[in-house]
Amino acid sequence: MVEQIEVPERPLAATLARAAVAAGYAPSVHNTQPWHWRVESERLELFADRTRQLSVTDPDGRLLLLSCGTALHHATVALAAQGWASKVTRLPDPEQPDLLARLIPDGPIPVTSRARRLFQAAEVRHTDRRPVTDEPVPVSTLAAITTAVAGAARLQVLTRDQVLGLAAAASRAATVESDDPRVRDELAYWTGRGAPAGAGLPAHVVPGEPPRTTVPERDFGRPGTLPVGPGHDAAASYLLLFGDDDEQSSWLRAGEALSAAWLTAVGLGVSVLPLSEAIEVESTRQALRQVLSGLGHPYLVLRVGFADPDHAGPAHTPRLRSDQVVETAIG
Ligand SMILES: Cc1cc2nc3c(=O)[nH]c(=O)nc-3n(C[C@H](O)[C@H](O)[C@H](O)COP(=O)(O)O)c2cc1C
CATH class of the missing domain: 3.40.109.10 (NADH Oxidase)
Incomplete structure (x- = not known):
């Protein structure tokens, strides 16, 4: 490069x-x-x-x-x-x-x-948007990923009940966004031919059909060509990246933390999928604050799990x- x-x-x-x-x-x-x-x-x-x-x-x-x-x-x-x-x-x-x-x-x-x-x-x-296998991520591996995050942002592993709260928030956010023609247009731009060459999402990284998961993935508005295969998110863990306030400097640090956690996960063979729809919609972002019991301000949701070892994942995004x-x- x-x-x-x-x-x-x-x-x-x-x-x-x-x-x-x-x-x-x-x-x-x-x-x-x-x-x-x-x-x-x-x-x-x-x-x-x-x-x-x-x-x-x-x-x-x-x-x-x-x-x-x-x-x-x-x-x-x-x-x-x-x-x-x-x-x-x-x-x-x-x-x-x-x-x-x-x-x-x-x-x-x-x-x-x-x-x-x-x-x-x-x-x-x-980013691999295929569902994950039914092998759970060991607690020690989750601990290595969450402790890779230093400084202002923290990563919390959600409990089963909190994951259900997250699923409700993500599903509500998806409805709000798909009802908004301006959001649909913006998504269509970044997933279509109009996006700058080398940016946006090509069809090969977008699932060909909606994966069957408890926490819905982002609906990109049109099917891609990524074969979804079997799998679910039953064995996935969901992590919430959060911090004490909701300001620019915290978001920047949270991005640094995201990178540290993700690179650590890659080293441990763990696949990470960021999910931001529930953060993008004000009401569901507040709902995620409740999921955290008011502990802090949510910045991003991460699904972590093991990718299908028998089929290659998507090629890199340009x-x-x-x-x-x-x-x-x-x-
Ligand atoms: C802040 C942030 C939010 C993201 N939100 C989503 C999301 O909601 N759904 C999704 O499928 N990917 C999401 N992604 C992943 C990006 O789409 C991905 O990083 C980008 O397309 C580049 O591809 P790569 O990660 O394979 O290099 C997010 C990434 C970041 C950094």
Whole structure:
């Protein structure tokens, strides 16, 4: 991927450029990739690209910030795999609200096997919307995933009763969204031919028929070509990513936490499916707060389980060209 941008000759700047490009592997809502990186000689700057914000589905930018947070964490993972620690300052300039973070290399450091594994996980990670097998995720594996989340956001494994509350909220959110023509249009744009090349959701990652699950997956409005196969979500675990407040800086950190949890899950052979519909609709987001017994503000739902080992999952979702999301600003 890095070949698509002009790699600066200075070694540190080249390392930073490679990290910004590798951050493109990060997941994002509807594969909007709503980020823009600026490579300077000794630091990276991460900006929100509001032209790829879901203005109807995500008017507050919660999912945009979560998505940019995953890219930010991916950049730190890529730097660590190149032997650099990073120092991150989030939302550093109130005059520039779309400047989400400054990342300064803070090293060098030895490249550990953990750093290598996390980077390899970033390269292979993808969203698999097929139902999961009936093998439950061991408690110790769930604990490894939830403890990978450090800082402001937390991950809670939902109890059976809480999963039923989640299922009701997700189903209600799906009805609210499918009744809203503006949401339908926005979804059709990101799942159709009108989306920018390399962004949005191609048919091969969208299930060919609705999976038979207790917690409904997102209905993308049209069937895709991904074979659903057998399976259910009976053995899946559902996790809620949440935090103490509902502000931009928390959403950004929650995205970083999402990336850390997801890359850890990949390393443990666990498949992760983010579900955000119940977060997008105000009333169901409040219902999820009740599910959490008022413990905090919900940011995202994650289904975790084991993917069908006998059939290959979907091919990777495409990405924008790196010169569309990474700019080098070195004189
Ligand atoms: C904040 C956020 C919300 C998401 N919400 C959903 C969702 O509701 N349903 C779904 O099927 N995928 C969801 N996804 C997964 C994205 O569609 C996926 O990351 C994107 O298409 C890129 O594909 P990849 O993860 O395979 O690289 C979400 C991802 C993020 C980061």
